[in-house]
Amino acid sequence: MQYKSLDVLENVMVAENIYKLTLKGEYEVKPGQFFMLKSWEDEPILSRPFSIYDKGEDYISFLYEVKGKGTEKLSRLKKEDKVKVLGPLGNGMDVSRIKGKVALIGGGIGIAPLAYFAKKIEADVDIYFGFRDEVYGIENLRNKELFITTKSGRVGYKGYVTDIFNPFDYNLVITCGPLVMMNKVKRICEKTATPLYLLMESKMACGIGACLVCACKTKDGMRRVCKDGPIFKGEEVVLDA
Amino acid sequence: MLEITLWGKKFKNPVIAASGTFGFGREYNELYDVSVLGGIATKGLTLKKREGNEGERCYETAGGMLNSVGLQNPGIDYFIENELTFMKSLNTVIIANLSGGSIEEYVKGAEKLDKSDVDIIELNISCPNVKEGGMNFGIKSKVAREVVREVRKVVEKPLVVKLSPNAEDIVDMAVSCVEEGADGISLVNTFKAMAIDIYKRKPVFKNVFAGLSGPSIKPIALRMVYEVSKAVDVPVIGLGGIRDYKDAIEFMMAGASLVQVGTANFINPFACIEIVKGMENFLKVQGINSIGEIIGIV
Ligand SMILES: Cc1cc2nc3c(=O)[nH]c(=O)nc-3n(C[C@H](O)[C@H](O)[C@H](O)COP(=O)(O)OP(=O)(O)OC[C@H]3O[C@@H](n4cnc5c(N)ncnc54)[C@H](O)[C@@H]3O)c2cc1C
Ligand SMILES: Cc1cc2nc3c(=O)[nH]c(=O)nc-3n(C[C@H](O)[C@H](O)[C@H](O)COP(=O)(O)O)c2cc1C
Ligand code: FES
Numbered sequence: 001m002q003y004k005s006l007d008v009l010e011n012v013m014v015a016e017n018i019y020k021l022t023l024k025g026e027y028e029v030k031p032g033q034f035f036m037l038k039s040w041e042d043e044p045i046l047s048r049p050f051s052i053y054d055k056g057e058d059y060i061s062f063l064y065e066v067k068g069k070g071t072e073k074l075s076r077l078k079k080e081d082k083v084k085v086l087g088p089l090g091n092g093m094d095v096s097r098i099k100g101k102v103a104l105i106g107g108g109i110g111i112a113p114l115a116y117f118a119k120k121i122e123a124d125v126d127i128y129f130g131f132r133d134e135v136y137g138i139e140n141l142r143n144k145e146l147f148i149t150t151k152s153g154r155v156g157y158k159g160y161v162t163d164i165f166n167p168f169d170y171n172l173v174i175t176c177g178p179l180v181m182m183n184k185v186k187r188i189c190e191k192t193a194t195p196l197y198l199l200m201e202s203k204m205a206c207g208i209g210a211c212l213v214c215a216c217k218t219k220d221g222m223r224r225v226c227k228d229g230p231i232f233k234g235e236e237v238v239l240d241a
Numbered sequence: 242m243l244e245i246t247l248w249g250k251k252f253k254n255p256v257i258a259a260s261g262t263f264g265f266g267r268e269y270n271e272l273y274d275v276s277v278l279g280g281i282a283t284k285g286l287t288l289k290k291r292e293g294n295e296g297e298r299c300y301e302t303a304g305g306m307l308n309s310v311g312l313q314n315p316g317i318d319y320f321i322e323n324e325l326t327f328m329k330s331l332n333t334v335i336i337a338n339l340s341g342g343s344i345e346e347y348v349k350g351a352e353k354l355d356k357s358d359v360d361i362i363e364l365n366i367s368c369p370n371v372k373e374g375g376m377n378f379g380i381k382s383k384v385a386r387e388v389v390r391e392v393r394k395v396v397e398k399p400l401v402v403k404l405s406p407n408a409e410d411i412v413d414m415a416v417s418c419v420e421e422g423a424d425g426i427s428l429v430n431t432f433k434a435m436a437i438d439i440y441k442r443k444p445v446f447k448n449v450f451a452g453l454s455g456p457s458i459k460p461i462a463l464r465m466v467y468e469v470s471k472a473v474d475v476p477v478i479g480l481g482g483i484r485d486y487k488d489a490i491e492f493m494m495a496g497a498s499l500v501q502v503g504t505a506n507f508i509n510p511f512a513c514i515e516i517v518k519g520m521e522n523f524l525k526v527q528g529i530n531s532i533g534e535i536i537g538i539v
Contacts, residue, residue, distance in 0.1 A: 210268040
């Protein structure tokens with residue numbers, strides 16, 4: 001974990017309200033790990049967590065949706081602006097150990113970390129990405145098995161990813177997206193006892209495990225999303241949704 | 242230049258990481274060598290392990306944040322067995338923040354901590370009193386008195402009482418705690434506050450209220466430290482919204498012998514060391530030989 005000020009190489013809009021930010025820096029990052037980013041001085045006071053979306057030898061990139069003050073400020077970044085970056089953080093997954101067939105199930109901006117899983121997993125992968133209308137974040141996935149759903153029917157299957165995904169086909173499922181979607185995926189996988197990992201989200205303050213504001217309820221009590229997660233086993237997480 | 246000795250303990254500098262914002266020092270020690278700090282206050286410890294609050298625990302506000310962690314901690318025994326040895330190896334002053342839900346719980350916890358290797362016990366009275374319908378021990382001087390009196394009986398180590406800014410009368414509260422045997426006063430804890438989710442038409446937090454901290458509370462915290470320092474003759478530890486060395490110097494000029502830094506660690510993970518360096522530089526530039534010279538000069 002390091003705290004650095006990095007140069008913006010690129011910050012482009014890839015869909016309505018969705019941007020891709022690329023920073024110059026050399027890192028070793030596991031899929032599912034994230035960074036705390038801050039491109040402003042005074043307000044907001046806290047950094048914001050973003051998952052690794054893509055990485056090269058001398059850059060890291062993020063895919064983010066503009067939601068509030070912080071992401072709005074990120075969206076205004078231009079080439080050569082500076083971003084303060086703390087990371088990589090969180091457990092991440094050692095994907096080289098994965099055996100068998102994997103399904104990645106993402107909804108909305110939750111697809112961002114999964115795109116990096118898809119890039120790194122050497123085992124056989126099927127990708128299920130669900131969107132409301134516009135499709136984004138799939139530029140690195142052209143040669144993969146990719147199933148797209150949209151609520152509007154604009155692209156791919158009209159409906160939800162959980163309508164078309166069959167857990168019987170997989171040895172492992174990894175999911176990230178809205179709680180309602182992850183909850184559905186969890187119930188589907190429980191029926192077939194298919195091993196599942198969830199990427200959890202929470203507000204964060206320190207991002208490194210010291211303040212305990214990012215709690216995830218599990219069967220063993222409260223765990224820290226930023227340090228013990230963000231990846232949790234399906235059977236250990238207690239979802240309230 | 243920044244060194245200061247209080248209660249027989251030598252602080253390398255007056256900067257202490259505040260309770261609940263620094264865990265047990267492990268995480269920040271991965272970022273920088275935390276032994277450069279004057280001290281570390283642990284997460285609030287209770288007799289038994291606590292899971293803390295469910296639901297939202299953090300909400301950012303203008304110049305600050307609300308938190309509702311609910312004293313999640315592994316319990317005093319676990320702390321002594323699994324965290325304290327590591328903390329002592331950090332070679333800085335270790336302050337155990339003692340929390341509780343009843344006087345008996347405080348006393349039992351205090352007994353255990355007093356026998357342990359912690360340097361100082363910081364009694365956190367900003368905790369809901371389970372028997373009194375959840376009313377904070379730190380609101381009424383009469384209630385706080387009882388806790389401090391009982392805990393004092395079993396504590397030989399230096400005992401610092403950490404005040405809530407929600408106290409009915411902060412000066413009376415401080416004087417009462419000192420009369421009951423407090424060796425020092427630290428203030429302030431978080432301000433009782435709230436936020437509402439206008440779309441759900443509900444409070445953001447399950448407990449409705451949460452604690453406000455960060456830069457936005459600084460002027461009020463500073464005023465309280467100033468008033469309390471004038472009223473008591475024990476050392477005062479000042480905190481509340483300290484973000485840089487200038488803020489820290491303000492608190493010391495207001496009368497604090499030591500300062501604590503909380504939320505600023507989230508704003509800038511290197512805040513504590515930058516404050517130490519900034520203070521040192523300030524003294525040099527101002528031609529001040531020892532930090533003691535400025536304590537309470539305002
Ligand atoms: C481990 C992790 C990885 C993440 N990765 C990505 C990513 O790759 N791309 C991306 O677009 N977003 C990601 N997020 C979510 C992202 O951090 C939030 O959307 C962002 O913090 C919002 O900041 P803001 O200042 O724009 O919004 P705010 O003004 O803070 O809030 C706007 C809205 O976003 C919600 N929100 C704020 N912070 C969070 C948060 N940390 N988690 C969930 N909801 C939040 C608020 O409740 C509110 O509804 C991730 C979150 C976590 C915890
Ligand atoms: C996330 C968080 C957790 C905290 N936990 C505790 C605690 O366990 N015990 C305690 O006495 N104070 C606790 N505090 C209060 C701080 O120690 C400090 O008194 C307060 O935040 C004001 O200082 P600041 O503005 O520098 O943060 C906590 C504060 C925060 C933000
Ligand atoms: S954000 Fe502080 S512990 Fe996770």
